[in-house]
Amino acid sequence: MSNILLSGFTGNIGYEVARQLAGNRVRALVRNVAAAPHLPHVEIVESVTDDTEIIIHCAANTAFRAPLDELRTANVEGTRRMLEFAARCPRLKKFIHVSTVCASGDTTGFIAEAALSRPTAFLNPYEESKWEAEQWVLGADLPTEIIRLSIVAGSEKDGSVRRQGALHHTLFWLWRGLIPMMPGAEETPVDIISTEYAASFIAAAAQSAQKSETGILHACAGEFAPRLGELLGHLTTAFSAQSAAWRTGAILPPSLVDAQTFGLFETTVQQSGDLLFQRVCGDAKSFLPSLLYPRVYGNQHALALNPQAIGDWRSLASLVSHYVIEQHIRASHDRRLPNGVAASGQ
Numbered sequence: 042m043s044n045i046l047l048s049g050f051t052g053n054i055g056y057e058v059a060r061q062l063a064g065n066r067v068r069a070l071v072r073n074v075a076a077a078p079h080l081p082h083v084e085i086v087e088s089v090t091d092d093t094e095i096i097i098h099c100a101a102n103t104a105f106r107a108p109l110d111e112l113r114t115a116n117v118e119g120t121r122r123m124l125e126f127a128a129r130c131p132r133l134k135k136f137i138h139v140s141t142v143c144a145s146g147d148t149t150g151f152i153a154e155a156a157l158s159r160p161t162a163f164l165n166p167y168e169e170s171k172w173e174a175e176q177w178v179l180g181a182d183l184p185t186e187i188i189r190l191s192i193v194a195g196s197e198k199d200g201s202v203r204r205q206g207a208l209h210h211t212l213f214w215l216w217r218g219l220i221p222m223m224p225g226a227e228e229t230p231v232d233i234i235s236t237e238y239a240a241s242f243i244a245a246a247a248q249s250a251q252k253s254e255t256g257i258l259h260a261c262a263g264e265f266a267p268r269l270g271e272l273l274g275h276l277t278t279a280f281s282a283q284s285a286a287w288r289t290g291a292i293l294p295p296s297l298v299d300a301q302t303f304g305l306f307e308t309t310v311q312q313s314g315d316l317l318f319q320r321v322c323g324d325a326k327s328f329l330p331s332l333l334y335p336r337v338y339g340n341q342h343a344l345a346l347n348p349q350a351i352g353d354w355r356s357l358a359s360l361v362s363h364y365v366i367e368q369h370i371r372a373s374h375d376r377r378l379p380n381g382v383a384a385s386g387q
């Protein structure tokens with residue numbers, strides 16, 4: 042049993058990490074005690090104590106297109122301060138930094154579980170802030186482990202997500218038939234994993250005395266990642282089972298296009314002044330451009346630590362899309378005025 046300090050407990054991944062660490066003494070560092078969820082083995086704290094043995098730094102501002110300054114304050118400065126605190130913990134065994142495979146920016150091809158040189162470009166300010174945070178971790182004279190997660194879609198049990206992000210909004214717009222085209226090719230891997238699978242690597246690293254060979258692990262689907270064409274085909278079948286518009290072909294799956302064509306589509310949407318389409322494009326812009334940079338993530342070291350079998354991506358995609366659609370329908374129902382007129386433009 043270790044004294045574990047966890048940041049990001051109120052988020053999608055932190056909560057599941059804490060749940061999987063039952064049997065340990067977990068202190069969750071939160072910003073708002075009143076809003077924190079409850080788990081029997083988790084003590085909610087607002088400040089840190091130096092008897093900490095394991096630090097799991099999971100907190101981050103995950104708004105992909107927030108201003109870089111704002112993201113740097115949370116993600117880079119926040120990490121630097123946690124490292125500073127870690128250096129003052131005499132019993133520290135491990136500092137686990139939760140990062141993202143997106144820190145690889147516009148790099149394509151095989152991405153190894155190793156330090157990333159600065160990519161030519163980042164696709165959004167979030168990626169840049171997470172890459173910079175990694176540099177602080179790599180430079181620290183501490184027993185650090187970086188765990189880069191791929192796209193964490195939702196729970197493999199019921200598709201639930203504590204906080205929906207760009208992926209989830211894009212899924213909903215897709216279902217509504219509002220995404221006529223997507224950048225990318227049939228063969229582009231889309232590395233999605235469940236929240237449970239992502240958290241299992243962080244929990245395993247926290248409970249293992251060993252440090253991995255490179256100090257960097259990828260919690261990802263790797264060679265089991267579905268291809269974009271397969272994923273869209275699967276979603277088309279799943280949506281058709283639920284919706285007559287999909288079944289009859291009134292809504293068609295998006296065409297896969299190159300960067301230039303997708304750019305033209307975005308410009309047209311901007312010029313149209315259509316607020317709903319601008320919102321759709323804003324959400325899509327946070328998530329879809331990464332599909333133009335096909336890559337496969339190595340996960341050999343991660344699997345050596347945590348040889349858990351990855352679940353079926355088809356089941357995960359079906360459950361998450363079903364959950365997201367239900368939540369959006371419920372939210373739009375809640376927004377309706379008492380006389381039954383929709384309160385928003387949707």
Ligand SMILES: NC(=O)c1ccc[n+]([C@@H]2O[C@H](COP(=O)([O-])OP(=O)(O)OC[C@H]3O[C@@H](n4cnc5c(N)ncnc54)[C@H](OP(=O)(O)O)[C@@H]3O)[C@@H](O)[C@H]2O)c1
Pocket residue numbers: 048049050051052053054055071072073098099100101102103114115119139140141142171189190191192193194204
């Ligand atoms: N979800 C993914 O697909 C994914 C993929 C790759 C990597 N990751 C990484 O995994 C980690 C967790 O992601 P998530 O999906 O669980 O994110 P999330 O659901 O957005 O939760 C973010 C967590 O960080 C906290 N936080 C945000 N800004 C903060 C700040 N300025 N100071 C202190 N705490 C702050 C939030 O606390 P409040 O409740 O107070 O806002 C919340 O607990 C992050 O490091 C993220 O970069 C996530």
